[in-house]
Amino acid sequence: MTDFGRALLLRHGQTAWSRDGRHTGRTDLPLTPEGEEQARAAGRVLAGREFARCVVSPFARARSTADLAGLTGYDVDPDLAEWDYGPVEGLSTAEVRDELGYDWDIWAHGVDVPVAPGRAASRAADAGPGPAPGVPQGETVEDVGRRARAVVSRIEPVLRDGGDVLLVAHGHLLRVLTAVWLEQAPIDGSRFALATAAVSTLSYERDRHVLAGWNIHES
Known part of the structure; x- marks a missing residue:
């Protein structure tokens, strides 16, 4: 049986608003100095891994995280953008x-x-x-779920061909994507707490989608 690849998820490093618990969707804040160090530490967690494809959110906080983690040659996918929070943007x-x-x-x-x-x-x-x-x-959580499903549909052929994929994005988006991967409703992303610059792994058990690792940081 073909060995399937794994999808690794990396949430971006800390920003001023993620530090303060403020909803950060489309406001493109930079990483804090601590967030920059978190990104470098995530790079050490990922060191030695080869990826058939690396895909990053269009926002600077995700692209900076990818750069500081030592990732190169990545693609930018608008569907990895964070939840559009509308009127609650910037509020706790x-x-x-x-x-x-x-x-x-x-x-x-x-x-x-x-x-x-x-x-x-x-x-x-x-x-x-x-x-x-x-x-x-x-956006509604279902809107975010539709974008997450689109990302999964694009990476799954790579995974089923045995290649690993890395996605660098945002807390809520990655939580919804994980729920979608597990064939749960997008709202079930509420069950997956995800810290800044954490690495998680989505994988397969036979043909079944599974969660193989969650919220990992450098030890």
Whole structure:
């Protein structure tokens, strides 16, 4: 039987917003100095591995992570972009809950919520203005799941041909992609906590998709 390849996942290193627990979707923040060192450490975890294909999110925090990890010759795939958080971009869960007045959860309630434009004042200057209340914004978890399925469909022929693939992307996107890989609903990505610059492995047991390693850092 042919030995199938493995898909390794690398979340980008720390940014100021990931450090502070703020939703960071389309705001393209740089890595912090600690995030840069995390990326180098991830490179040491990956050292010696050969990849038939390396694919990276278009955002700078992911591309910087790939560069600092020593990866070269990678492709950029827009489908690896982080969840578009719309009106909750730049806000922490606590801030959204305070604004809405209930125990909001991104997985359960989504991002199309009436967060007032004035809340933009609490965000970093580069977050941009908040959207008008009641206007649909951002993506649903199912939207993210569709993008994740598209990525899986493109890498699986490489894996089934025996090649390993590395994906460098973002926390929520990679959690949804893992759920999709395991043939679960995208919302089940909520069950997979993923730290910055962690390495995880998706693999096969016979023909079954399995999780072979999760949230690994340099020891």
